[in-house]
Amino acid sequence: MLLRHTPKEITPRAALTINPAKTCQPIGAIYASLGIHKCLPHSHGAQGCCAYHRSALTRHYKEPIMASTSSFTEGSSVFGGQANLLQALNNIFTIYNPDIVAIHTTCLSETIGDDVPQIISKAYEEGKIPKDKVVISTSTPSYVGSHITGFSNMVKSMAMQLGGGSSCKKDQINIIPGWVEPADMREIKRLCREMGLNTIMFPDTSGVVDSPQTGKFNMYPQGGVRLDEMQRIGDSEATIALGKFTSQAAAEALDAKYKVPCEILDLPIGLRATDRFINTLRPHSRLKVPESINYERGRLVDMITDMQQYLAGKRVALFGDPDQLISLSEFLVDLDMRPVYVITGTRGKKFLRHMQEILGEAVPEAKVQHAKDAFLLHQWIKNEPVDLLIGNSYGKYIARDEDIPFVRYGFPITDRVGHTYFPSVGYQGGSQLLERILGVLLDRQDRDAPEEGFELVM
Amino acid sequence: MGTILKERKQQVFRKGEDAFAMACERNSAAGSISQRACVFCGSRVVLYPIADALHVVHGPIGCAAYTWDIRGALSSGPELHRMSFSTDLQERDVIYGGEKKLYHALCELIDMHSPKAAFAYATCITGIIGDDIDAVCRQVEAVKNIPVLAVHSEGFNGTKRDGYRAACEAIFKIVGTKTPPEVNKYSINILGDFNIAGETWIIRDYYKKMGVKVVATITGDGRIADIQQAHTASLNVVQCSGSMLHLAKLMEAKYNIPFIRVSYIGIEDTSEALLEVARFFKDEAMIQRTLCLAAEATHKTMSLVKKYRPGLAGKRAAVYVGGAFKAFSLIKALRMLGMEVVVVGSQTGQADDYKRLRSMCDEGTVILDDSNPVELAAFSLEKKVDIFIGGVKERPLAYKLGIAFCDHNHERKNALAGYEGMENFIKEVYASIMSPVWKLFR
Numbered sequence: 001m002l003l004r005h006t007p008k009e010i011t012p013r014a015a016l017t018i019n020p021a022k023t024c025q026p027i028g029a030i031y032a033s034l035g036i037h038k039c040l041p042h043s044h045g046a047q048g049c050c051a052y053h054r055s056a057l058t059r060h061y062k063e064p065i066m067a068s069t070s071s072f073t074e075g076s077s078v079f080g081g082q083a084n085l086l087q088a089l090n091n092i093f094t095i096y097n098p099d100i101v102a103i104h105t106t107c108l109s110e111t112i113g114d115d116v117p118q119i120i121s122k123a124y125e126e127g128k129i130p131k132d133k134v135v136i137s138t139s140t141p142s143y144v145g146s147h148i149t150g151f152s153n154m155v156k157s158m159a160m161q162l163g164g165g166s167s168c169k170k171d172q173i174n175i176i177p178g179w180v181e182p183a184d185m186r187e188i189k190r191l192c193r194e195m196g197l198n199t200i201m202f203p204d205t206s207g208v209v210d211s212p213q214t215g216k217f218n219m220y221p222q223g224g225v226r227l228d229e230m231q232r233i234g235d236s237e238a239t240i241a242l243g244k245f246t247s248q249a250a251a252e253a254l255d256a257k258y259k260v261p262c263e264i265l266d267l268p269i270g271l272r273a274t275d276r277f278i279n280t281l282r283p284h285s286r287l288k289v290p291e292s293i294n295y296e297r298g299r300l301v302d303m304i305t306d307m308q309q310y311l312a313g314k315r316v317a318l319f320g321d322p323d324q325l326i327s328l329s330e331f332l333v334d335l336d337m338r339p340v341y342v343i344t345g346t347r348g349k350k351f352l353r354h355m356q357e358i359l360g361e362a363v364p365e366a367k368v369q370h371a372k373d374a375f376l377l378h379q380w381i382k383n384e385p386v387d388l389l390i391g392n393s394y395g396k397y398i399a400r401d402e403d404i405p406f407v408r409y410g411f412p413i414t415d416r417v418g419h420t421y422f423p424s425v426g427y428q429g430g431s432q433l434l435e436r437i438l439g440v441l442l443d444r445q446d447r448d449a450p451e452e453g454f455e456l457v458m
Numbered sequence: 459m460g461t462i463l464k465e466r467k468q469q470v471f472r473k474g475e476d477a478f479a480m481a482c483e484r485n486s487a488a489g490s491i492s493q494r495a496c497v498f499c500g501s502r503v504v505l506y507p508i509a510d511a512l513h514v515v516h517g518p519i520g521c522a523a524y525t526w527d528i529r530g531a532l533s534s535g536p537e538l539h540r541m542s543f544s545t546d547l548q549e550r551d552v553i554y555g556g557e558k559k560l561y562h563a564l565c566e567l568i569d570m571h572s573p574k575a576a577f578a579y580a581t582c583i584t585g586i587i588g589d590d591i592d593a594v595c596r597q598v599e600a601v602k603n604i605p606v607l608a609v610h611s612e613g614f615n616g617t618k619r620d621g622y623r624a625a626c627e628a629i630f631k632i633v634g635t636k637t638p639p640e641v642n643k644y645s646i647n648i649l650g651d652f653n654i655a656g657e658t659w660i661i662r663d664y665y666k667k668m669g670v671k672v673v674a675t676i677t678g679d680g681r682i683a684d685i686q687q688a689h690t691a692s693l694n695v696v697q698c699s700g701s702m703l704h705l706a707k708l709m710e711a712k713y714n715i716p717f718i719r720v721s722y723i724g725i726e727d728t729s730e731a732l733l734e735v736a737r738f739f740k741d742e743a744m745i746q747r748t749l750c751l752a753a754e755a756t757h758k759t760m761s762l763v764k765k766y767r768p769g770l771a772g773k774r775a776a777v778y779v780g781g782a783f784k785a786f787s788l789i790k791a792l793r794m795l796g797m798e799v800v801v802v803g804s805q806t807g808q809a810d811d812y813k814r815l816r817s818m819c820d821e822g823t824v825i826l827d828d829s830n831p832v833e834l835a836a837f838s839l840e841k842k843v844d845i846f847i848g849g850v851k852e853r854p855l856a857y858k859l860g861i862a863f864c865d866h867n868h869e870r871k872n873a874l875a876g877y878e879g880m881e882n883f884i885k886e887v888y889a890s891i892m893s894p895v896w897k898l899f900r
Contacts, residue, residue: 005538005571015562017519017546024520046582046614047486048496052524055850059528064831064855071486072614077586088489095463095832096491107518108582108614111552142518143547143583215860215899217835345519375541394526397540 006375006401008382018375019394021319022345025140025150027053029104030067031179032154035203036162037224040098041067044085044116044137045106046077060412061209061420066219068092068101072108081114082122089120089135090128098220099227100162103137104154110141134227136161146346147411148245148321151179156250158202162227165234165258172198173284174236174260176250178243178267178323179411180425182206182223187423188242188268191278196287200229200236210420234258240280243267243323245348267323268425269433270331271300277426296427303431304335307438310458314387314441317341319377319395320410322351322370328390328409329355331430333362335437337388340366341380347371374398388441405440409433461836463487469828474821480812482827485617491830493778493851494805498581499525500621501611503868504701505577505628507652508680509533512573514543516560516591517581521613522546529868531652534659534679543567547583557589564598564606574682575605577628585612605632605682618780619700619806626705629676629685633709636686638673644739645671647691647715649706650698651722653678654868657875661722664732664876668748670739676702689713693738695720695731700781700806722875723784723883724791725756725763755877762881763794766888771796773844773891778826778834778852779866782807782815788847788866789818791880795887800841803829831855845891860900862890 026043030053033041043050050069057065068091070076070084085103092101103116116137123129138157140150155176175192177185186206192199207223233239233254239262241251251262268277274297278289304311314337318325322344329339340363342355351370359366367380374391378398381389389399392410399406413419423429442458449455462470468481486492498517502525506513515522522544533539545551545559564576576598580591591608599606607628611621646665651658658678665672673691674684694706694717706717718738720731729752736748775797777788782804789799802815803826815825824837831851838846838859846856849867856863864886866874872882 005536005541007570011566011570013566015545015559016514016566017522017542017544018567019526019542020519020523020544020546022519023523024518027520042489046496047492047494047617048499048582048613049520051493051495051499051851052520055528056524058851058854062854064851064858066491066831068489068491069486071488071490071492073485074615077582077614084488087487091463091465091487091489095461095489106582107552108586111583111586141549142520143552144549146519211858213858213860213899215858217831217855217858219832 006378006382008379010376010379010383017345017373019373019378020345021343021372021374021377022146022148023056024142025145025147025153026104026106026142027056028147028149028151028179029102029138029140029154030065031057031205032151032158032203033102033104034065034208035205035224036100036102036158037226038099038220039224040092040096040101042088042092042101042103043067043069043106044081044103044114045070045108046072049106056412057209059414062417063209063211064217065209068096070109077108077112080112081109082119085114085116085119086123086126086128089123093128093130093133096219099133101135102154102158103135104140104150106140107142110139134162148179148346152246152249155203155247156253158230159233159250159254160257162230163233163254163258164231168235169237170232170235172200172232172236174233174239174254175199175201176239176241176247177201177204178246179321180242180267181420181423182208182210183421183423184425184429187426187429191293191426192281194290194293195278195281195285197281197285200233201225202230202233234260236260237284238263240265242277244350245322245346266330267327269324269327270430271297271334271427272330273327274426274430293427300427300431300434303434308336310438310441312336313338315340315385316388316390317377317381317386319343319374319391322346322348324410326351326354326358330358331433333358335434338363338366340386341377342366342368343372343374343377344370345373388437405444407436407440461833463490466490469826470833471816471825473816473819473823473825478816480809480825480827482807482809482812486828491832492828493830494828495618496613497615497618497621497624498579498611498613500618500701501579501609501625501628502621503529503652504622504625505609505677506539507531507533507677508682508685509539510536510574510681511538512543512564512567512571512576513539513579514545514560514563514567514576515579515581516545516556516584516589517547517579518583519544519546521579521581529652530654530870531678532656538571538573552583552587555587555589556584557594560589560591560594561598564594565602568598568602568604573604575607575632577607577609579609580612582613585615605635607631617806622701623704626702626708629705630708632682632686634686634689634713636683638687638690641690642671643692644669644741644744645673645691646693646695646735647673647688648675648678649694649696649717650702651675651678651875655870655873657722657873657879660873660876660878664751665735667751668732668736669744670735676705689715691715693718693735695735697721698781698783700783721783721787722879723787725759725794725877725880726790727787728876728880729756759877759880762884766884767796769892770888773797774800774842776801776834776838776841776843776846778803778829778846778848780805780849782811784866785815786818791883795884799823800843801826801834801837803827835859845887860896862887862893862896864890
């Protein structure tokens, strides 16, 4: 389909992105804000941004996604958006009655120079924000970074503006889960519980963007980190931040402000990253690692052992977000697969360094790029094919054109379900992921097998 | 917690109970969770189906990313429109200007893809920093010898309707730039159908059977060369009046081409549309052919209506669409199924549209302009709605309320236009209302 529009020959492109492997900051801020209980994300800008973000999140989560907008007009673009934001806050608390409003900016409000914290102060002074209600904000210019940056910025603002502490340490740890699915957040909490830990997770979108069908529409579903929990994060023994790109900024800011020491880990996707996660939890727990978790690990290793012959040497192309790609690549190496092409649209030299550590010796032929797009990935594949493609739903064009087995992973996934319900983190998540990888590889082998080689037992 | 914002009191009415004066065509109240989009969105959705053109979004990555192939506008040939091209503006571009980047992006892409024309879309940011995209387009046009068209779709500069207008103006620049070897007297342009799920093909086929030549489909399955010759058609047949009426008016003024407004949603409106075109040509044989076509197709579709009507009769529908014109047809189509429309609204309807809506509705029907999820949920529950007809953001809302749903927007998966479309519509509505899932949680 798109095949004929993607030339095999790679020519330098100086000025454009084709088929992006990223999107803009504000949507990340919205997703993070949804992980706060009774929070309404608010977009300070023109109407379209908010409509697009809501639509994109709706397609991925198949849930009603709520966010309000300052509805900039030409006038506000000339005279500034203060009047719009003040009116918006008034309207929001009158009609939608959230506990918290989390404002993010857009390229428009950033460029005209609106000072959002100052406008919020004014709103407090003018009594536009009812008592007991909280308004926080973060800066998310769309022309800097990517959706990952926007997520990270909002998580940091959340920690700084909602966070609190009493200087009296409590038997609890903070978990910053990174941009993962609600099922992943639920799984991370479960693992912590099994380890006997008290945790505060923020943001926490489980129970918000995967709410059950009850026949009732709750504008603010049950999930999300609560304000009273946030007000205790400064008292935690430690912060465990998962994913450098999405969680490090918040964790370090918490350390600086409340002296909560932090450990920055990779997302616990795959065997070794989960090992590191569990090992990091261990000193905070009075329990030994429970047998149940050891068994989960054992079952994943068992599955890898049983199916190694179908995995060995398979060439894999991946695109998506840096934190995910780092852990996924490590997992693939453990599976004896070869992640030969890895592309993220998000900029970050530390991504390249980290990938070099993972792939340098194991897959010396690997090509890894940051701030690049799915078009380049497609061109690489055309020049030397792969056995498996892993990426968001936009990968389906490449998979179809090049006839490659395809595992959907990342954001957005617009054409399948499951990503929000089944975790890919932890040992159990690793098993799920491996099952999906094997599923598409073996389906392909079956499809292509000559009749005499079509095997019942694999 | 109330349901309706103070500022919105004049945008929500109930037929029969209020003095009716819809305060439409105004900016959304700040803070509202509006279902509306922006100017850029309007231009993008209208131009996007032109499949052999390059569509370059001049802005930060989001504007291109969120509009990458999200609208199922099918092409029978090239599919360049399904790719996403962006100048991906960075901070330094915002400071120093993005004109050079746009110039190079257009040149590189034209070299790579040899499109028949290129559209360069302005976004909020390029409007604010003052990039002169017209000048850039002229420069590229001079070097590359294809039409390069600036689309003035700065997001904040109005509503989606203004985006339609900007798109029409961009298209209008190339109309009349090519003349075909022969001109057919019995010829039309199809305006305002976007070939979602192949609907333009269905409509085109009717005209073919009637003996009417379609010069250009604007923009469903659109091609630049056809649009360039569109001025040779005798009539513009405009659907979805919100998006393409402006182009029809421009063409009427410059090329003296009359236009008619039609809808292909539902049996009645489809028949009426085809007959109106046939009557325009004052050709008795064509009128007869059309009457036959309509009678035959109506007969076939009516047998399906009769089959499903007993199950659907008395069911209550909510309709929330982009432009109000579609709502008229949907009310008629649902009535034919014995159903009642109890909530109806649009994102960007105009005063006349709402007057007409009111005259079509039953007493007590709630009529909404620029609504939001809280209102839609509240009225759907109050009116005991059985099915919601809307777009992407309304679907999960309806489902969460335990209400059936039919997408009549970009994400429709079955063609809903014409007689075949009505058949699909009936089956889709029926399947969703009758789904056993609604009994699983009550």
